[in-house]
Amino acid sequence: MIERCLWSDHVELPRRPAVPLPSSTDVAIIGGGYTGLAAARTLARAGTDVTVLERYHLGWGASGRNGGFVLQGYKPEMEELARMVGPDRARRMFQLTLDAMRLLEGLIAEEGIACDFTCCGAVTLAAKPGHLPGLEQSGRFLRQELGYETELLSREDMGREIGSARYHGALLDPGGCSLQPAKYVRGLGLAAERAGARLLEDTEVTRVRQVAGGFEVGTSRGVMRAREVLAATNGYTPAALGRLRRRVIPIGSYIIATKPLGEDLARRLIPKGRVMSDTKNLLYYFRLSPDGRMVFGGRASFTPASTRRSAAILASGMREVFPELTGTAIEYAWSGKVAYPMDHLPHAGRLDGVHYSMGYCGHGVALATYLGTRMGEVLLGTSELPDLGGKSFKAIPLFNGFPWFLPFLGGYYRTRDWLS
Structure with a gap:
């Protein structure tokens, strides 16, 4: 096993030559993931001078490390969301997620991004018998x-979807999709670059200070002025954005990938190639990679832990779900950070003059992808802030x-899973 991300190991990420930090830019975007690159593409297509500042390389964070699930909805179930924000606003917010999926699919087609995008369907698996009525x-x-x-899907239906006796039924969403995350972020970066965005990698933002006429942005390569700043850092929000950093909790998510399984075994385990997750609070999520590996993820640890130790925990869970994989080699293990606000909803807006999503x-x-695009439009003055529930951040x-x-x-969540 190597402690390395499967996705980035199967795509050549372009290494851009170091260019001088400009003295000024119209919009400085902090973070070179989906949000920042989608915003940069939107702004550059409109003729705005935009500079993306990425501490490492594009997609280094969650954008290049995630499971590649493309789904409707939010972390809260829609019925819970309706109780939180009211039924009418919940309907609008749900439609926003469907619009987000359509925008993503259209962007991939328009820019010709080869990222193994497929609408395969998504399955939510009842981890216990008592979870099926909730589904x-x-x-x-x-x-x-x-x-x-x-x-x-009843327990009797499960054989057509998964080669495991572990689950007690499921809810099938035919509209769920998947992609290869590193291929997508690579293509999105190239699209932003073609539009005229300036993409600066290996450039850490060390301070952001509001000054007359905009902002002074300190970086590891010097200081630049910007008329506007967009924070697109999610679970990797730096100390330089301290007030935003205190609003999202970074939580580790861990993934392992097996060796290629071969077509027969792969199709026995997930016959229709769908993306899957279960109903536990500390959930498992899994899928087949484009080259036929089992990709298996979850919240393996809430304490600082090595990737190797977390991989061992996930491997045990994977073999519990799929006993046929006992003895199958794990070839990749990696982790990334997701970001949780207090209300478990995304937020987009402005704080201390800095735009964020x-x-x-x-x-x-x-x-x-959607909110990055919309925030680009907000900065252009062609769109209003998206309605994400009206909750304060x-x-x-x-x-x-x-x-x-x-x-x-x-x-706490382990106890809830045990009691449920």
Whole structure:
């Protein structure tokens, strides 16, 4: 096993030559992931001088490390969201996620991004018998209140979807899609570059200070002026954006990938190639990679842990779900950070003059692309801020960027899973 991301190992990320830091730019975007690159593409296509500042290389964070699931909805179930924000606003917010998926698919087609995008369907698996009525209720709400069709699967139906006896039924979403994350972020970066965006890698932002006429942005390569700043950093928000950093909790998500399984075994395990996740709070999520590996992820640890130790925990879980994989070599293991605000909803807006979009809670592939595009339009003055529930983006009490409380949170969710 190598402690390396499968996705980036199967795509050649262009290494851009170091260019001088400009003395000024219209818009400085901090973060070279989906949000920042989508915003940069939008701004550059309109003729704005835009500079993306990425500490490492484009897609180094969650944008190049995630599971590649492209799904409707948010972290809260839609019925819960309707209770949080009201039914009318919940309908609009749900439609926003469908619009996000369509925008993503259209962008991939328009820019010719080869990223193994496929609408394969998504399956949410009942980890315990008592979880199936909740899935049934969720499907009923989606159909009756939102006009969105899903299919409830009984335990007897499961053999057509998964080669495992571990689960007790499921909810099938035929509209779910998947892609190869590193290929997508590479293509999105090239699209932004073709539009005229300036992409600066290996450039760490060390301070952001509001001054007359805009901002002074300090970096590891010098200081530049910017008329506007967009923070697109999600779970990697730096100390230079301290007030935003205190509003999102970075939580580690871990993934392993097996050796290629061969077509027969791969199709026995996931016959229709769908993306899957279960109903636990500390959930597992898994899929087949384009080259036929089992890619298996989850919240393996809420404490600082080595990738190797987390991989061992995930491997045990994978073999519990798929006993046929006992003895199958794990060839890759990696981790990344998702970002959770207090209300488990994404937020986009402006704080201390800095525009931002972050807090995707593991639902960021489509949402980050969409909200990055929309924030680009906001900066151009051609769009209003998206309606994401109207909740204030609150600072998290007793949190200054280091999530010291995660071990307690992990214990709480493990207990809930045990009791459910």
